Amino acid sequence: MPALQIRDLPQGLYDELKLRAEREHRSLAQQATVAIEQHLRLVPSVEQSTRPLTEEEECQARVAKRKAIFARIDAMPKVEIPEDFPTPEKIIRELRDSR
Known part of the structure; x- marks a missing residue:
């Protein structure tokens, strides 16, 4: 099976990939493979981009x-919201009243 090495991967991307791998109970390599597969399904290849997507393909891409x-x-x-935090309605009312 072919191997892939990624150099200079930004720390933020690595951390997010590692977090998702842990959450999905996968290894880092398995999660990277899943992420690449998902991306390739979302972005049509050059050959596919010459024909319009079917309604089903568009729906799958949106999903x-x-x-x-x-x-x-x-x-x-x-984020933990404090008990005494104002409701959205109260915030909106205060903003409207301040005009």
Whole structure:
């Protein structure tokens, strides 16, 4: 099986890949393979880009894109909201009243 070495990988990308690998119970190499596969499904190759996508392919691409976005959101650190934090309605009302 072929091997791939990536040099000068930004630390942030490495950390995110490692975090996702841990969350998905995969090795770093397995997670990198999954990420490459997902990207190749989202971005059509040169041969594929000459023909329009079918409705099903467009739908699959949109779903894959949303899943990637949600995965990035899930990887973000969680924020603890204090008990006395104002509600969105109160914040909006204060902003409107301050005009």
